[in-house]
Amino acid sequence: MLNKQEILSLESLLQKGQVFTDVASLLSYELDAGVDRGMPDGVVLPHTAQDVARIVRWAGDHHVPLVGRGAGTGLSGGAVAEHGGLIVEFSRMNRVLDVDVYGRSAVVEPGLINLRLDEQVRAHGLYFPPDPASQRASTIGGNVSENSGGPHCFKYGVMTNYVTGMQVVLADGRVVQVGGRALDYPEYDFCGVLTGSEGMLALMTAINARLVRNPPGIQTMLAVFDSVEQAGIATSAVIAAGLIPATMEMMDQKIINIVEAWLHSGLLTEAAAMLIIEVDGYPESLDKQIEEVASILRSNGGHDLRVAASEEERNQIWLARKSAAGAIARLAPAHYTVDITVPRSRLTETLLEVNEICERYNLPVGHVFHAGDGNLHPLILIPDAQDEEYMQRVRDAGRETVEVAVRKDGSLSGEHGVGIEKRAFMSLMFNETELSAMLDIKHIFDPHNLFNPGKIFPSPSTGDGVRKSPETNVSAKPGKSEINYAPTTTEEAAQTLVACANAGQRVRRARGCAAYFSVASVINPSVP
Numbered sequence: 001m002l003n004k005q006e007i008l009s010l011e012s013l014l015q016k017g018q019v020f021t022d023v024a025s026l027l028s029y030e031l032d033a034g035v036d037r038g039m040p041d042g043v044v045l046p047h048t049a050q051d052v053a054r055i056v057r058w059a060g061d062h063h064v065p066l067v068g069r070g071a072g073t074g075l076s077g078g079a080v081a082e083h084g085g086l087i088v089e090f091s092r093m094n095r096v097l098d099v100d101v102y103g104r105s106a107v108v109e110p111g112l113i114n115l116r117l118d119e120q121v122r123a124h125g126l127y128f129p130p131d132p133a134s135q136r137a138s139t140i141g142g143n144v145s146e147n148s149g150g151p152h153c154f155k156y157g158v159m160t161n162y163v164t165g166m167q168v169v170l171a172d173g174r175v176v177q178v179g180g181r182a183l184d185y186p187e188y189d190f191c192g193v194l195t196g197s198e199g200m201l202a203l204m205t206a207i208n209a210r211l212v213r214n215p216p217g218i219q220t221m222l223a224v225f226d227s228v229e230q231a232g233i234a235t236s237a238v239i240a241a242g243l244i245p246a247t248m249e250m251m252d253q254k255i256i257n258i259v260e261a262w263l264h265s266g267l268l269t270e271a272a273a274m275l276i277i278e279v280d281g282y283p284e285s286l287d288k289q290i291e292e293v294a295s296i297l298r299s300n301g302g303h304d305l306r307v308a309a310s311e312e313e314r315n316q317i318w319l320a321r322k323s324a325a326g327a328i329a330r331l332a333p334a335h336y337t338v339d340i341t342v343p344r345s346r347l348t349e350t351l352l353e354v355n356e357i358c359e360r361y362n363l364p365v366g367h368v369f370h371a372g373d374g375n376l377h378p379l380i381l382i383p384d385a386q387d388e389e390y391m392q393r394v395r396d397a398g399r400e401t402v403e404v405a406v407r408k409d410g411s412l413s414g415e416h417g418v419g420i421e422k423r424a425f426m427s428l429m430f431n432e433t434e435l436s437a438m439l440d441i442k443h444i445f446d447p448h449n450l451f452n453p454g455k456i457f458p459s460p461s462t463g464d465g466v467r468k469s470p471e472t473n474v475s476a477k478p479g480k481s482e483i484n485y486a487p488t489t490t491e492e493a494a495q496t497l498v499a500c501a502n503a504g505q506r507v508r509r510a511r512g513c514a515a516y517f518s519v520a521s522v523i524n525p526s527v528p
Ligand SMILES: Cc1cc2nc3c(=O)[nH]c(=O)nc-3n(C[C@H](O)[C@H](O)[C@H](O)COP(=O)(O)OP(=O)(O)OC[C@H]3O[C@@H](n4cnc5c(N)ncnc54)[C@H](O)[C@@H]3O)c2cc1C
Pocket: 032, 033, 067, 068, 069, 070, 071, 072, 073, 074, 075, 077, 078, 079, 090, 110, 131, 132, 133, 134, 137, 138, 139, 140, 141, 142, 143, 144, 145, 146, 147, 148, 149, 150, 151, 198, 199, 200, 202, 203, 204, 205, 325, 326, 415, 416, 452
């Protein structure tokens, strides 16, 4: 926890309202969209790269860990301050700084929401293809840090294919530009190293994004299948034929029904599985492209093929696809999203094995994923995240699923990153030598382990120069030092939070509780 002196010295570097240390504010930074937790000691909201440089120097001097944060939609705990320290949240650095229409590039701040960039450049006839399903909320900084993908990455490639440069603040507070607007610079490929580095090497303060021409025509088609496995076979067949539609997304019946009950988008609820296939290019080419794909789908069990008749219908289909995770919240307060990638020829056998694992652990699972990339996302419903026995089954099933992917020459993470969630699995894919080579890079960029300590690498460590938080694992089960408490009004909850903050006590929010009932337990580290 930061002492009064430290808070004052940090505040003196910034303007009023840029630093928060009160428990009520910190609570909402305790987790991202995944299942791991950690309470930060403070949150800072920089306005400029110079603010970030001041924060980094201050943190270095005081040995306080720094955790970059975009929108907190990450699913692997990357933006969670599990060792305490400061969250550096980029929501106030959210501008498009420049769009070069002729050169087809943009310079943006890291806190810009992904969809805002795409909307702005479309007005110039341009297109920013990486479109994670979270694009209505997630930021470009978070997307670059996780090297995010999305439905259109099947044809267009993932984030790393659209980042040509970035301005970053290094661990000693230097502000440097790596890469730039051109596609190649005579330097090491720092930009490549930093993309996907999950906030562990530097903090990004601006990003050079590559744009492409807005496709002149698009057609979107739905195809129905009698089993998930059949849809997997059809996907592999399209790929084997060398066709590259813009998207190949799959939803199974469970997800179709959950989404349809909420959005009423006209999806066929009897369908065991559905593929969303989009083709783009010159308008004259679209019918031909669709027909080529359709004939492969039909000969592999696809039926009830339907092409969206209007832009509105197309938008409705994509809204349905990208709202799956939100719709699930109507059924269960939480879910665990598995993220694995396998070679696309092995999609069907993997789906079968994942279903078998979830059945064995008696876990309800739905599938919605980037089939064209071989990137599976089994969504396991969590009715009660406090049910430790259930959560252990979720973790065990998650691990077995990862093992399946690795055995099939796939990857333990397709796009959500390693963070806290998958670090224990890294040694399934990388040997000691490979891991230590990766760790060498971390040490060069960040010798005192200031940025996002403990993430990605299998043995969590708070690092040499970084102060250890007295209570590093706030996700621990309630111990005897924990007092359960349920306030009955908003005012009572607020007063309790203030009292706890003043007494230096930590507060842990119980999951699954609504509104003001969410403050359910008070942890008092001083109680023996
Ligand atoms: C419903 C839903 C759907 C999703 N769909 C997809 C999908 O289709 N594809 C996909 O790839 N992911 C998906 N995700 C995961 C998530 O949205 C992505 O990982 C996204 O890129 C995270 O962006 P964010 O702004 O929320 O970052 P955060 O979660 O805030 O942070 C993610 C990581 O980036 C680091 N970071 C953030 N900003 C900076 C910065 N300026 N400098 C240095 N490090 C920084 C953080 O430290 C952390 O390690 C989905 C998540 C949800 C909840």
